Structures are given as structure tokens and as C-alpha cells.
Amino acid sequence: MPSAPRKPRVRTFDSAKVRAALQGQVRALRDVVAVVCAEPDAQVLLAARTRLGEWTVRELIVHLVGALELLPDRLAERREPPARAGAGLLDYVGGVASRAAEVADSTVAGAAAFATADPDAVAEALDRAGERLLAAVAETDPATLIPTAFGTMTVADFMVTRLVETVVHADDLADATGVAVRHDRQALAAVTRLLADALAAKAPGGSVEVRVPPFAVVQCMAGPRHTRGTPPNVVETDPLTWIRLATGRAEWAAALSEAAVTASGERADISEQLPLLT
Structure with missing residues (x-):
């Protein structure tokens, strides 16, 4: 007779290891974008379609800039600290699909500012976003609470969501451009x-x-x-x-x-x- 399903175990992640993994994965991501933007045909590569529907490589990089800047932006916007975390990592995984249209619209809008930017400017934007994120996680207590689209989360959990963004989209970039990515092992x-x-x-x-x-x-x-x-x-x-x-x-x-x-x-x-x- 089938047994009753057990309550799923929600894993916790060591914040120091996550911070180190994020540093390594941001570096890997920046390396891919630097190679793409340094190619003689960089404009063609940036205009290439990705496996993400209508998104081009340029739009995917713009999305990544926003994904990297989201944590420092949330920290800068914080006013009254929330009382407690109301969302966790499984809320993030379960909620991403429902926000797909909103994310797509904001990415297209953000890409308009980079529509005529030369490849060096695109690479520099990603570099700056990566530096902002890494500075923020280095200076912030992982237990700090921040508002997100999925509910109030700890910085520790939100760092893990940034690992998801950087790993998954670095793979998207590699697929679209043919430039291999060396994922950070702990991020993967x-x-x-x-x-x-x-x-x-x-x-x-x-x-x-x-x-x-x-x-x-x-x-x-x-x-x-x-x-x-x-x-x-x-x-x-x-x-x-x-x-x-x-x-x-x-x-x-x-x-x-x-x-x-x-x-x-x-x-x-x-x-x-x-x-x-x-």
C-alpha cells in the first residue's frame, strides 16, 4: 500500500559558501560577456537570438545587469525593516513563472537604453553590476531582511536566487554565442x-x-x-x-x-x- 508522502525537506545553504560561489559565478559570467563583446563580430553576436523566445543576446545581458543589481537596489530602498521573512527559496522557484511577462517587459524596456551601445559599454555595464552585487553581499549581514517580488526574504536566501540567475543565464549565453562558460563548482x-x-x-x-x-x-x-x-x-x-x-x-x-x-x-x-x- 502506498505510504503517505513525507513533508519535503528544505535545504539550508551556508552563507559564506554562497557568497564565495556568487563571486566565482559572477566572474565566470563576466568572462563570457567580455569574450563576446571583444569579438570582431560582437554586434552580430549581441543581436543573435537566444533560446529564450524573442530575447537577443544583448537583451539577455541587460536582464542579467538588472538581476545582479536587484539586491543592492533592494538594500538601498529599505526603510522600515520587515518583522520577519515571509518567503523562502521554494517560493522563489514557484513564483518565477508567474512573473515571466513582467520580467520580459522590463528587460525589453531596459534594453532600449543599450540598443545603440557599443559592445564595450555592454560589457562595462555588466562589470559594474557585478561589482555592486559583490560589494553588497560582502558588507551585509546575511540575516538582513529585504522586500522582494516573492515576499520578504533574507539576504542569505536572496543570494542563492542570484546563483540561479547567473548559472542558468550563463548557460543561455553559452548556448547562444558558442562561448564556453566555466561555472563555479559551488554555484553549480x-x-x-x-x-x-x-x-x-x-x-x-x-x-x-x-x-x-x-x-x-x-x-x-x-x-x-x-x-x-x-x-x-x-x-x-x-x-x-x-x-x-x-x-x-x-x-x-x-x-x-x-x-x-x-x-x-x-x-x-x-x-x-x-x-x-x-
Whole structure:
């Protein structure tokens, strides 16, 4: 008889490690943009379409500038400190899709200011945004509360959301431009774990084990719970493929056919739960 789904465990992240990971991932992101903007055909690359619908590479970089500046902006705007945190990381993952149209509109509006900017100016804007973010996280107590679109969050949690933005969109840039990105290992680990936890929260249970070595293992999906030995239903993939599946950048069927994902057992199809964040 199927066991009742367990309450999902929400992982906590060490703020010092997150801060270091953010520094490394911002550096990786800046390196990609610097290479793109230094190419002889940089204007062509900036005008290229990305896998994000109508967004060009230039618009994606503008979005990243805004994503990096959001934390220092929220800190600067703070007046009366909120009494307590009302939102966490799973609220962020669950709320991103509902804000997609708003984010798209603000990105297009922001890109208008960079429509005629030369590539050096685009790279410099990202550099400045990265410096502002890193200065803010270095100077701020991680327990500080700030208002966000998802509710009041701690700076510690909001830093993790910036890891999601920088990892996912650095991969988008690499896909659009062909410029390889060297993700910070701890940044990749944190994003992998957060999205694995989000799956376990969305589909609680213990009938399927999802493995994303070397960073995450979670159990999910209602049904008979496995307790020992080799699990009968197992999904396994690498971190970047998992992130792409969880964010709608890759399709389950295509990943299976390309052997980027293995799924064994009659319950191992988790495609209906994906994507988690779009």
C-alpha cells in the first residue's frame, strides 16, 4: 500500500559558501560577456537570438545587469525593516513563472537604453553590476531582511536566487554565442540542489530516486516507498542537464533519446513535473 508522502525537506545553504560561489559565478559570467563583446563580430553576436523566445543576446545581458543589481537596489530602498521573512527559496522557484511577462517587459524596456551601445559599454555595464552585487553581499549581514517580488526574504536566501540567475543565464549565453562558460563548482552545486529540492517539494513521496551526481539525491513521487537496496525507480543525469530540464531549456524526451538522462523503472518518468522554473 502506498505510504503517505513525507513533508519535503528544505535545504539550508551556508552563507559564506554562497557568497564565495556568487563571486566565482559572477566572474565566470563576466568572462563570457567580455569574450563576446571583444569579438570582431560582437554586434552580430549581441543581436543573435537566444533560446529564450524573442530575447537577443544583448537583451539577455541587460536582464542579467538588472538581476545582479536587484539586491543592492533592494538594500538601498529599505526603510522600515520587515518583522520577519515571509518567503523562502521554494517560493522563489514557484513564483518565477508567474512573473515571466513582467520580467520580459522590463528587460525589453531596459534594453532600449543599450540598443545603440557599443559592445564595450555592454560589457562595462555588466562589470559594474557585478561589482555592486559583490560589494553588497560582502558588507551585509546575511540575516538582513529585504522586500522582494516573492515576499520578504533574507539576504542569505536572496543570494542563492542570484546563483540561479547567473548559472542558468550563463548557460543561455553559452548556448547562444558558442562561448564556453566555466561555472563555479559551488554555484553549480547550489543550483542543482535547490532545483532537486523543489522537485521533491512539488511531487512529495519516495517512489522515485533522482540522482544528480556529484551534488544531489532526492526522493519524490507518491507511491511505494523504497527503503533499502537498489531503488526500483531511478532517474540519473548530470548537473547541467538537470538544470536545463528543471528550467525548461531541455525536453525530457530529447534528453532520454540522447542518453543525457537515464530513467529505469515503471514510475521513473518525471516529465509531468517539469519544468520547475521557467
